[in-house]
Amino acid sequence: MKTNKFIQYLMLWMSLTVLFFHGCKNDDDTQPIPAAPTDLEAVTFTATSADLKWRDNSSNETGFRLERKDADSLNFKLIKDLPTQSTTFSDAQLNPGITYQYRIMAYNAVGESGYSNTLKITTLSVAPNKPLELKLKVISSSQIDLSWIDDAHNENGFKLERGVGSNPFEALVDLPKDSTAYQDKGLSPNTLYHYRILAYNNVGNSEYSNIASDTTINVDLKAPTDLTADSISANQINLTWQDNNDHETGFILERASNKSIVFLKIADLIENSTTYKDSEISPDTYYRYRIKTYNTSQESGYSETLIVKTDDVAPIAPTNLVATPSTIHVKLRWEDNSDNELGFIIERATGRDGEFIKLAAVNSNITSYLDDNLSIETEYIYRIHAYNTAGKSGFSDKIPATTFTFLFATSNASFSGRFSHTAAAFDDKLWVIGGIDAVSRKNDVWHSSDGETWVQATSSSAFSARFGHTTVVFDGKLWVIGGDIGTFPYKNDVWYSTDGVTWTEATSSAAFSGRRFHTTVVFHSKLWVIGGTVGTSANENDVWYSTDGVKWIEATTSTSFSARFRHATAVFNDKLWVIGGDDGARKNDVWYSADGVAWTEATASAPFSKRVHHTTPIFGSKLWVIGGLDGSYKNDVWFLP
Numbered sequence: 001m002k003t004n005k006f007i008q009y010l011m012l013w014m015s016l017t018v019l020f021f022h023g024c025k026n027d028d029d030t031q032p033i034p035a036a037p038t039d040l041e042a043v044t045f046t047a048t049s050a051d052l053k054w055r056d057n058s059s060n061e062t063g064f065r066l067e068r069k070d071a072d073s074l075n076f077k078l079i080k081d082l083p084t085q086s087t088t089f090s091d092a093q094l095n096p097g098i099t100y101q102y103r104i105m106a107y108n109a110v111g112e113s114g115y116s117n118t119l120k121i122t123t124l125s126v127a128p129n130k131p132l133e134l135k136l137k138v139i140s141s142s143q144i145d146l147s148w149i150d151d152a153h154n155e156n157g158f159k160l161e162r163g164v165g166s167n168p169f170e171a172l173v174d175l176p177k178d179s180t181a182y183q184d185k186g187l188s189p190n191t192l193y194h195y196r197i198l199a200y201n202n203v204g205n206s207e208y209s210n211i212a213s214d215t216t217i218n219v220d221l222k223a224p225t226d227l228t229a230d231s232i233s234a235n236q237i238n239l240t241w242q243d244n245n246d247h248e249t250g251f252i253l254e255r256a257s258n259k260s261i262v263f264l265k266i267a268d269l270i271e272n273s274t275t276y277k278d279s280e281i282s283p284d285t286y287y288r289y290r291i292k293t294y295n296t297s298q299e300s301g302y303s304e305t306l307i308v309k310t311d312d313v314a315p316i317a318p319t320n321l322v323a324t325p326s327t328i329h330v331k332l333r334w335e336d337n338s339d340n341e342l343g344f345i346i347e348r349a350t351g352r353d354g355e356f357i358k359l360a361a362v363n364s365n366i367t368s369y370l371d372d373n374l375s376i377e378t379e380y381i382y383r384i385h386a387y388n389t390a391g392k393s394g395f396s397d398k399i400p401a402t403t404f405t406f407l408f409a410t411s412n413a414s415f416s417g418r419f420s421h422t423a424a425a426f427d428d429k430l431w432v433i434g435g436i437d438a439v440s441r442k443n444d445v446w447h448s449s450d451g452e453t454w455v456q457a458t459s460s461s462a463f464s465a466r467f468g469h470t471t472v473v474f475d476g477k478l479w480v481i482g483g484d485i486g487t488f489p490y491k492n493d494v495w496y497s498t499d500g501v502t503w504t505e506a507t508s509s510a511a512f513s514g515r516r517f518h519t520t521v522v523f524h525s526k527l528w529v530i531g532g533t534v535g536t537s538a539n540e541n542d543v544w545y546s547t548d549g550v551k552w553i554e555a556t557t558s559t560s561f562s563a564r565f566r567h568a569t570a571v572f573n574d575k576l577w578v579i580g581g582d583d584g585a586r587k588n589d590v591w592y593s594a595d596g597v598a599w600t601e602a603t604a605s606a607p608f609s610k611r612v613h614h615t616t617p618i619f620g621s622k623l624w625v626i627g628g629l630d631g632s633y634k635n636d637v638w639f640l641p
Contacts, residue, residue, distance in 0.1 A: 034058035034106040036113040043088075047096035047124040053088045054104055054116055061085075061106035061113075071099045096154050097125035097201075128152030128199040130206040138297055141189035141217040146182045148197060148209060155199035155206070163194035190218040221245050221300035224291050229308040234283035234390075237308055239276045241291055245300070248272075248293040254302075258286040284312035284340055284388075314391035315341035323382050323401035327573065327623070327640050328592065328602055329372040330401045334384055336367050338393070341386035346371075349381040352400070356383065376403050376590065376603050376640065404641045413626075414454035415446045417633035419613030420517060420566065422471030423626055426478050430619050431457075431500060432626070433480065436467035438633060441486065445500050451619060451637055462503035463495045467613075468516025468566075474527050479506075479549060481529065484516040490534065491516075494549050511552035512544045517613070519569030523576055528555075528596060530578065533565035539583065540565075543596050560599040561591045566612030572623045572640070579606070579616050579625065586610040586630065608638050 035057040043051040052066075063083050067076035068091070080089060094100065099122040106113040132149040139145055146160070155177050161169040162184070172195075175182060187193065194213045199206040222244040230238045239253070248271050254263040255278065267276055281287060286309045290302045315338035324331040332346065341364045348359040348371065359382075362369055374380065379402040386393040421435025421442070429447040432454070436442060443465040445457040461480075468490070469483025477496040480503070484490050492514040494506040510529075518532025518540070526545040529552070533539050541563040543555040567581025575592040578599070588610040590602040606625075614628025623640040627633075 031060060031108065031110055033111040034061035034108050034113045037064065037104050037106055037116040040102060040104055040116040040119045042119060042121050045094075045121050045123060047126045048094050049090060049092040050094060050100070050121055050123070051088070051090050052102060052119070056085060056087050056106070058106055058113070060108055062108040064104055064106050065112075066102065066104045068100055068102050070101075076101070076103060094123050096123055098123050125154065125201065125203045127204040128155040128201050128206045131158065131197050131199055131209040134195060134197055134209040134212045136193075136195065136212045136214040138214050138216055139183075140298060141220050142187045143183060143185045144187060144193060144195075144214060144216065146184060146195055146197075146212070148180055150178060150180050150199070152199045152206065154201055156201045158197055158199050159205070160195065160197045165192050169194065169196060187216050189216055191216050217297045219247070221248060221293050221295060221298055223301040224251065224293060224303045227289060227291060227303045227306045229289065229306055231308055231310055234311040234313045235279055235281055237278045237281060237287065237310065239278060239289060239291075239306075241274055241303060243272060243274050243293070245293055247295060248300075249295040251291055251293050252299075253289065253291045256288045257282075263288070263290065281310055283310055284390075285310050312340060312388055312390040315386035315388055315393045317393040318344065318384050318386055318396045321382065321384055321396040321399045323380075323399045325380075325401040325403050327376055327404050328374045329370055329573070330374065330380060330382070330403070332369045332371060332382060332384075334367055334396060336365060336386075338386050340388055341393075342388045344384055344386050345392070346382065346384050347395075351379055352381060354381065356381070373592075373600055374403050374602075377607070378403050411636050413448075413452075413635045413637065415444075415456070415635075416442075417635045418442065418627060419629035419633060420467035420469075420484075421613070421615060421627065422469055422480070423615035423617045423624075424471045424473050424478060425617050425619045426473045426500070430617055430624070431471070431478065432615070433461070433471045433478075434466055434469060434483070435613070441465040441467050441484075447500070451624065451639075458501050461497075461501070463493075463505075466491065468518075468532075470518060470520035470529070472520050472522050472527065474522045474549070479520070479527065481510075481520045481527075482515050482518060482532070488535070490514040496549065506549040510546075510550075512542070512554070513540075515540065515565075517565035517567075517582075519567060519578070521569050521571050521576060523571050523596065528569075528576070530559070530569050530576075530596075531564055531567060531581070539563040545596070556597050559593075559597070561589075561601075566629075568614050568616040568625070570616040570618055570623055572618055577602075577616065577623065580611055580614060580628070582612045586612055608636070609634075 037054045040054040066080040068079045069076045102119040103115045105115050129151040132151050134148045137145045157177050158175040160172045162172040163169040192215045196208045196211045198208050224241045226242040228240050251269040251273050253267040255266045256263045289306045292302045293300045318334045320335040322333045343363050346359045347356040349356045381400050383395045383398045385395045416437040418435040418437040422433045424431045432446040434442045443461045444459045446454050448454040464485045466483035466485045470481045472479050480495040482491045492510045493508045495503045497503045513534045515532035515534045519530045521528050529544040531541050541559045542557050544552050546552045562583040564581040564583040568579045570577045575594050578591040580587045588606045589604045591599045593599040609630040611628035611630040615626045617624050625638040627635050
């Protein structure tokens with residue numbers, strides 16, 4: 001029984017809840033869109049306003065939106081958002097004689113009504129406003145230019161009137177609407193003219209503008225003629241001209257340089273002037289001149305344009321000459337103190353008592369020069385001057401520079417004293433390979449990171465023990481080429497290694513003849529083999545090259561230095577160097593070449609002893625000479641900075 005009553009109470013509570021929430025539903029969900037206004041009409045309208053009214057057909061609008069367009073508009077634009085229950089509006093932002101259209105709608109939160117009927121009205125026309133601020137500008141003896149402000153928007157045109165002297169105004173010209181200027185030509189000289197102007201339309205004429213008066217020029221000014229110039233110096237030009245008037249107030253002189261296309265006034269001269277000295281100018285520069293005259297009412301035209309060039313002056317001497325020597329070249333730098341030089345002449349003397357001779361000529365604005373192909377351990381003296389068509393400057397200070405020579409590193413390296421070994425720079429180390437000491441031929445390998453402390457990498461490499469061979473680094477590998485293994489003919493085999501321990505034979509017989517005491521270097525991405533001996537008393541100065549170590553091409557059969565063996569060759573400062581050797585006698589001469597064919601002697605006698613079987617690696621930006629044989633086995637180390 002109690003259960004049935006509980007169920008009845010629960011159902012009653014649910015029914016009341018549904019009724020409550022249904023009753024609370026937002027009224028906006030059922031509110032209708034307002035009805036469109038009707039009977040839009042103009043109660044009255046004038047030239048600049050219209051009073052509108054309409055019927056409000058709804059009671060639930062939030063407001064009204066009134067829209068308008070004129071004859072020049074394609075679309076209606078909102079001009080006013082009006083409150084609820086509005087039925088009138090006064091539009092006071094209209095122009096005379098213009099057709100306007102209106103329409104209106106009602107709106108609320110639900111939406112917008114349709115538009116009312118479209119109302120079309122045309123405002124009343126009125127005469128235009130008068131023109132303002134009529135002004136005159138006398139142009140010449142026969143022309144006055146007029147200007148004014150058009151303060152109307154409804155004119156059909158303008159009527160311009162003119163009076164001469166004390167005579168009454170007469171019609172001069174009818175001008176189209178929107179005109180604001182007129183040129184009155186064909187006037188009489190020295191004559192007083194008066195002007196006034198009005199605007200007009202179909203309704204009538206505006207009032208007249210102010211009256212503007214002015215007098216034409218008595219006689220037009222004539223331009224000066226016969227403008228001539230005399231270039232007195234690098235900094236002065238004298239000008240003269242013909243004055244063709246007797247009533248000017250003065251002259252305006254203008255100038256432009258070859259660095260500018262714009263004429264600028266440089267002088268304002270008094271009446272009757274016929275000369276001028278222009279001293280604000282630069283040497284070796286083209287200038288253009290022109291001149292005109294003026295008085296209180298006008299300016300003449302310009303004279304013909306005159307072009308004249310100033311003289312040049314000799315340049316200022318360069319200063320702060322600095323000479324930085326190296327092995328076979330000296331780098332020169334200096335300060336350029338002129339802006340008018342054509343170039344610089346560099347002179348050099350050998351030794352402090354030597355005679356200066358012309359070394360080189362460089363272009364203007366250059367401030368450095370590399371003097372190359374010099375002898376080592378030699379003093380040179382330099383000086384420099386600037387020049388142009390006017391002459392030359394004084395010389396700079398004399399600056400000495402002495403090229404470098406070899407320096408001492410160590411007298412006792414860790415490996416045994418030897419000759420006819422090879423050395424190379426590989427993997428940031430100096431390497432010494434093979435050779436012959438007082439006991440036997442060698443195929444051991446040593447390396448050093450500083451040229452003083454040496455470590456043995458291996459006591460026996462894969463190729464046979466030999467001397468008179470060559471070693472280079474090429475294509476990321478160490479290469480061993482040819483040499484003497486104790487039998488004849490000598491070797492022309494080619495070996496390479498990537499670690500200095502494991503070796504691979506590239507070819508057992510290269511195109512060049514078997515030889516020993518030759519040299520091999522890498523130059524311009526090629527392996528080069530130079531000279532050597534191919535038999536008893538048979539020396540070579542031929543040159544061979546290869547791009548892969550297998551195929552070899554003969555570059556030349558005979559270089560300019562003597563045929564030799566037991567020499568050393570290196571690449572340093574982008575040149576091939578051949579140092580010492582034996583051409584029948586031991587040598588300590590030094591030669592270099594930029595192409596492997598043409599050779600220059602740097603020195604006939606280097607500071608180290610005449611020797612053979614030495615090596616010349618490049619390490620730490622230095623050219624090294626290591627060991628060799630000068631009658632005794634050498635383990636000294638020299639270098640060229």
